Amino acid sequence: MNTRSYAAMAAKTDLVPFQFDRREIGAHDVALDILFSGICHSDIHQVNEEWGPALFPMVPGHEIAGVVTKVGSSVSKFKVGDRIGVGVFVDSCRTCDNCKAGLQQYCAESMTGTYNGLERDGKTVAMGGYSNYFVINEDYAVHIPENLPLEGVAPLLCAGITLYSPIKHWNVGPGKKVAVMGLGGLGHMGVKFSVAMGAEVTVLSHSPSKEKDALAMGAHHFVSTNDSSVFKKHEKEFDVILNTVSAELDINQYLSLLRQDGTLVVIGLPGKPYAVEVGALLNGRRSIGGSMIGGIPELQEMLDFCGNHNIVSDVEVIKADYINTAYTRTVASDVKYRFVIDTSTI
Secondary structure: OEEEEEEEOOOOOOEEEEEEEOOOOOOOEEEEEEEEEEOOHHHHHHHOOOOOOOOOOEOOOOOEEEEEEEEOOOOOOOOOOOEEEEOOEEEOOOOOHHHHOOOHHHOOOOOEEOOOOEOOOOOOEOOOOOEOEEEEEHHHOEEOOOOOOHHHHHHHHOHHHHHHHHHHHOOOOOOOEEEEEOOOOOHHHHHHHHHHOOOEEEEEEOOHHHHHHHHHOOOOEEEEOOOOHHHHHOOOOEEEEEEOOOOOOOHHHHHOOEEEEEEEEEOOOOOOOOOOOHHHHHOOOOEEEEOOOOOHHHHHHHHHHHHHHOOOOOEEEEOHHHHHHHHHHHHOOOOOOEEEEEHHHO
16 A cells, blocks of 8 residues: 655654555554654654654654554454554564463563564565554554543553653552653653552652643652752652653662662663662662563553543644654753644645
8 A cells, every 4th residue: 555654864864754664464454544643752753863863855754643544354453444552562472481471572482573673574665654654463552542632642652662661560559659751752651650559659750840831740759859968858768769761860779769679660761871889779678670662552552541530641633744853852852742743734
């Protein structure tokens, strides 16, 4: 199927209109019209080859919300007209222990990314969601609840699951004190989920202007980290700290905020490794953990949870010809809190 898209033709270049052919629908595939596609900061990293060599032309996008238009002969999970979501990966080996456990994001043979890589046949270049049409195996897509607006759902397919998964894994809930580092595309989802889970939530941010937004999202407290004295004031206060910040920082200051047996979960990707003082871990049996998106079962669980609690991402919907400006504004943290492309404008 001829597909319209926006693509980067080479590294560090503006995205431009681009057409290519999607594969024919197979027996276990579903075809969908993409209605909204979120802009993730990782899209920008990959277009700029900041994470290593990339494949061009590149059609980014792994926060995809749309409607099923056709199903393969053996498809049982979806029917035409269903609201459907596609996230960060579109396939995996399916046979390793992690895949069998529904943890496809940790596939022993590596998951197949939604874009900037080859599909499992080793030949087809995966093209992402900045496009009007998509084809995917039914096992790697999820149902979107009917009560949620699709534009607000799109970022949940990456930003949402990236926070939901560690929040569930580290048992965030009533009686737990949770701190969210940063109130951006990731952090604001961490606030919404942690509040909905029943935790006491504090936002740690170097931007005092975000306090009003944080409290409106349900956060119970806001702490400006511009004042270094706050680290002493809040020492040994939190059970879990969700680090959504990609900037370089002194991680030891934040480790000091953990209670005994507390965990700081690294979610953002800093440009350089952290310099960790071992004493900060030994003092209180503290831990540093990490988490990367979630598997398909948990992705569906998250969307169902969002449907039950009316949770969506805060978004700014844009036309496709605004993508390059949106990239610039994303890098400058000038968005509340996620850009979403109306793909009907491609």
